[in-house]
Amino acid sequence: MDSLLENEYRLKDLMPLIREQLAAGRQVRFKPRGTSMLPMLRQGIDSVVLSPLPEQLKKYDLPLYQRSSGQFVLHRIVEVGDSYTCLGDNQFEKEPGIRHDQMIAVVTAFTRGDKRHSVNEPGYWLYCRVWYHSRHIRHFWRRGVGWLGRHLK
């Protein structure tokens, strides 16, 4: 007869609660799952703080959005035009055509380990730009390491 249980929920289960809080102008903190935002966000360790959506998102913002498939995604905006193009920090294939009405919230702070960071910090500003613009080198390096791993057995 254990009266207290701790559980993990899928993000889609939590969306009504998240949307309710955002609509009330409140922030919501949670630990995102997956590896697509490495090295910034480590699954099960780091948290993000979501804030209500501003009227306009800009390049390098990190929004939570919903794909047409229904999947919820937290990826960085890397191009802004009539729609947004997004890319996870640990990905190399851009996702174009994300409409503003698919956007739900934007990350305004995050916690790495025990330390909380604002997205307005100079270090984060630099990380976003250096990481994005080094993606071709990182991709080449990753493929090279993979090739060596396959051929040097």
Place this chain on the structure above:
Amino acid sequence: MKLKDGFLLRTVAGQTVVLPTGDELDLNMMITLNDTGKFLWERLNEDTTEDALVQALLGEYDVDEATARIAVSNFVKKLSENGFLA
């Protein structure tokens, strides 16, 4: 004995959950309650005692007093450890 103010009680995926509210809603602090937990939680919104909770449990569930007392004691202990009690 009573719960502190500032908790949200909600249903998520058919489960009852409670979250402390502050400047931001921290989903990492979310705790799921089973039926018994929800029953006791709702009674702790008013000032009460462990004995009263045991009696309430005996009146609602088909359970013997020793089991109910252990359940209430464990529940209250966990709430206290997590800083949920005023």
